[in-house]
Amino acid sequence: MSGSRSIVKLALASSPTSVDSARKQPAIQVSNLSIVFESRRGQTIAVDRVSFDVAPGEFVCIVGPSGCGKSTVLNTIAGLEVPFEGDILVEGSPVHGPRPDVGMVFQQPHLFPWKSVRRNIAHGPRMHGKSKTDANAVADDLIAMIGLKRFADAYPNTLSGGMQQRVAIARALANQPRVLLMDEPFGALDAQTRAVMQDNLLELRDRINTTIVFVTHDIDEAIVLADRVLIMSAGPGRILREVAVKLPRPRSSSIMVEPPYLSLKKDCLDVIRAEGLRAFNQSDAS
């Protein structure tokens, strides 16, 4: 992290809002979120007046090119990115920092290398005052759910990348968060492992019914997983379009060859292509 950050007030306030303004209170409400990074070179507007809602139990994917601020948006909802301009409410209360009802899975598993799989997963419950026995019981349930019973006492460096990321997901779920944020969690995995992990996540989600916001740069991954896809543009980060994914559930990655899927993908790609062309011409002109 270079330089200090500050906020710039932005006068304009109109922005696209969620199509699906739910009757129930949204799990997440982001309104007019702007984030400015300040470095010696000057100010960079990373995120520009982004607004969206996520309904309880909804699975939303944010896609966009690298550097579009999608991870920054996610980190801000997590309470890891301050300061920011605008309002973020999770379960109706404003975000000031990391909170127990919001879990996060990062691109790297970031498992504690000195803790076994069980103790990694039990860490959250332990920090929230659960006894060792109770925390281990929670961990063992989750270990069974992610299919790693044989590795409960193994240390992270003995696990494959995919297994490590499964542990990281289980660790985030151990606190029973209302909202799970996932920042390109499968980005560092190979294509095969990635497909398996996507199917695992779909299966897992049908069981736990947590609200999920998932950031990725892979449009296929976004459509396979999400109920709704938010497409972001770079420089500054804005939401270009939201696409509702009305594909039947339970799903698996095999829907990727079916016509409704393909037409959705075409819609998304058209938006991305138009934006890419615009950005390219703009950089050419300057």
Next chain:
Amino acid sequence: MQDRTSAPQEIALRVDGRKRRPDSARLRRLNILVGVLSLPLFVGLWELASRSGAVNMVLFPPPTVVAAAVLEWIRSGQFLGDLLASLFRVTTGFIVGGALGILLGILTGQFPVISSLLSPLFHILRPIPPIAFVPIVILWFGLSEAGKLFLVVWGVFFTVWLSTHIGVQKVDRGLIRAALMLGTPRRQMLQEIVLLGALPYIVVGLRTAVSISFYTLVAAELAGTFAGIVYRIEIAQQNMQTGQVMGGLAALGLISFIADRLFAALAERTVWWR
């Protein structure tokens, strides 16, 4: 097309490799044999050289004379006293210097204000070789044990402080973010994440400090004392007992070697997740 041209070469290499395999096994066995014979060979050469008359046997005694001197040293009971005196200085100095180094390394690594206060001072003092402090230590402490400890503590402290400081600063930020998201309170962050994250660096610093504590021991005992391995070497030198001098050096090397190996074994268990 490239494939076709490189193919014959590849085959040639493979044939070559197959021919070499028994050779490499023989080479490995030869290496082990040479390794085993290395020390006896040099000791034998030393014995021959000393007794050949080409050198002065008083100044360059053969290993048999050195061994006799060491045996006498042990039999007289002085060896035990010297050993205990030296070990006491090294271990006490190591523990005190190491503990201070870890404590202050965590403080300067974790809290920028404390680092701004202390780091400049430490960086100025650290490069001064501990041996250079001998004269002032004699002025301050005379020939007391406190002076000896001061020198060893001084040498150990800076090494351990620096490695702890760096270790704490190098703790993976990702781990800290993950721990924050899991609800780890700031207070527990130090013991749960920072200390363990820095542990591999701290252990490396402590291991370096083991040899440093022996360097500084030499300076401390040469500064004047009444018992100790290096003290015995100095006394033997004044009496022209070259065998005893060499025996003392060998003992010092052996103790330092054992200390390093013991610490390495301990270190492996300390960083248990590797």
